[in-house]
Amino acid sequence: MKSIAVDDEPIALEIIESLAAKVSFLSLQASFVNAFDAIEYLQQNPVDLIFLDIKMPDISGFELLKLLDSQPLVIFTTAYTEHAVKSYELDAIDYLLKPFSSERFIKACNKAAEVLEFRRKNLNQKPDFLFIKSGFEQVKVFYNEILYIESAGNYMVFMLQNDKILSRLTMKEVLHLLPETDFIRVHRSFIVSKNHVSKIERNQLHIGKSVIPVGSMFSEDVTNYFSGVIL
Helix, strand or coil, rough: CCEEEEECCCHHHHHHHHHCCCCCCCCCCCEEEEHHHHHHHHHHHCCCEEEEECCCCCCCHHHHHCCCCCEEEEEEEECCCCCCHHHHHHCCCECCCCCCCHHHHHHHHHHHHHHHHHHHHHHHHHCCCEEEEECEEEEEEEEEHHHEEEEEECCEEECCCCCEECCCCCCCHHHHHCCCEEEEECCCCCEEEEEHCEEECCCCCEECCCCECCCCCHHHHHHHHHHCCCC
16 A cells, blocks of 8 residues: 655654554655645655645645545544544544554554555446436346347347336447447347357347347357357
8 A cells, every 4th residue: 555644743754654664565655744745746656545744834734635636545643633523524544643652553554455445346346237228217227137139220129137128229339338248249130148048059049038040240259159158
C-alpha cells in the first residue's frame, strides 16, 4: 500500500516514518513538511493512502484534499480534537490524535488496507446484469436470465426464462452489451446463452423447448467453442 505523510512538524513526520517501517504491507514513499510540495508530488505519483495533518501554515489538510484530482484514502494526524466530525464527513479512514501509540497507528493502517482491498475487488468485479431499454423503460435483466436473443425487423427480442423483452436495438449494439464469455452469435438473427444450450446438432441448437438455427457463417465458431467444452 503506497503512502505519503504530510505534516509541517518534522518530528511528527519522523514518528510516522518510524511507525510505518513496522507495518509490512505499508510503503511510505515520501514525507513532506510543505503541503504544496506534497500536491505537486501527488500529481505525478498517485498513492493509496495519505497521513495528513490538518492545521498547517499555508493550507489545511482539508483544503489540500480539495485540490487533488483523485482522492486517495486519508488518515488524519492532528493534535486537535475539534476537527474529528469534519474529517469523517470527508470519508477519512481514521483520525489519529497526537501523540498516538504504535498500536493505534497499526489499527488505522489495517482499516485502510481493508478498505483498499474492498475497493479493488469491487473495481475488478464485473456486473452480472444489464439494463435493456424497452419503450420508455430501462429494464434490469440478469445475464443468467437470458436464454437467447432474436432479431425481429428493427427490434431485438430478449427471450428470458420467464418473460421476453422487445428492444429497439441492432445486432451490433446487443453484441457490444453482452459478455463474450457467456454469449455467442450462432446465426444472422440469433445470439444464444452458452450456459443454456441443452443439445447440439449439426445445424441447430436446443435451448429448453426452443430450436435455434446455426448459420453457415457461424458454424465454425460454434463448433470450436462447444467442442472445447464437451468431455
